[in-house]
Amino acid sequence: MRRPGPAVLRRVCATLVVGVVSTAVAGCGSVVAGEAVRAEPDLSGLDVGNYPTEPVEFGAAEDNEAARYREGQRLGDFVALPFEADPGYVDRIVGTGGPVVLDRRDMQALVVNDTFDEVAADLVAGWVHTWSTEGDPGSVQQLSIAVLMFPDAATAESVAVGLERDDFTFNADNRPVQLSKYPQGKAHWRPGNASLGSWTAHDRYVVFVKYDDRSGRADLPAMVQRTESLLDIQMPLLDEFEPTPPEQLNEIALDPDGVLALTLPKSPQTIAMFGPPDAFRGRGAVYALTGITNLDFLDTGQVTGIALGESVVVRSETLRGAEALYENFRPGTNDSGGSRVIEAPKGIDGKAECFSRQVAAYENPSSFCVLRTGRYFAQVEGGQIQDLHQKTSAQYALLLHG
Known part of the structure; x- marks a missing residue:
């Protein structure tokens, strides 16, 4: 596996599908013994081009690095998003690290x-992201959080002390800061600078939080409050997370819920640039989804799985949940960049709409389709209209295996 860099997936796609199962009955109320047989979908009316229509089996991680990366994805579902502590943090900042952390490179300028x-050195895996308030980059407030997982609590405590010590001694002007609600936390700031960094051990985890007010207006009590409010969200989440046992880590499944297999597969070139495909069950997927400023869609959509490949597939527990996802993410509800309707591909059972984004809202013109079929919602990105239609049709065909 090529090691993923810090770049973040810049395009979003999501798809939903449900398998069709037929049961055999005979006569008036008589039942034929045997297992239910899946009805073969009729794809004769679909133009899928050269795109695959059969799911890919991902299996288990092929090496220790791939296993750690997958464990980092699992952890990502339990790392707080700054807007959970304060809805004012609405902009995801790219290029600041991760999201999966395997070593210092993934923390970038935050360390x-x-x-x-x-x-x-004993880091198993971690997850990191940075969000900011809306406005001019030179005057916004930024809030970063990273959760690093270690083999045990003793190691995590030692790491928290060591990283704070090295941060503290990096600049002789730094001063220690006490987090009253988290006395185990190690924090520091430099008087005259509206920035506060902290390392807090919690069981086998180390939670790093950095608050930075680019306007320079925040005082120390305000920075402490911001830090503690995010820790208030984060600590209970970690108590819910169940790490993979060490002896099972190298056998970790890359697609435990079978949703990733239903996405259009990434090309090797895309994997090299943006990292391998991702599988989530919740908040971890937000790192690659645009326009998300709260987690309401997880509840209203009754989400049970989210996969990020060349497309994004979201599975709902119910048909109603899938419909809610479709209405939430189709343009007109949260597409601030603006878009216009274009022709959709034929032959899709469910709902399918396609749109072209305004060039002014994006560096390059782009088009996409959203679809809902069964318990799945999907969005597929494309360039030329014919290519977009073929990709969307192939994505629909893949979902019929769900």
């Missing part, structure tokens, strides 16, 4: 010292 890999 200023060069001892991270030495101090955190």
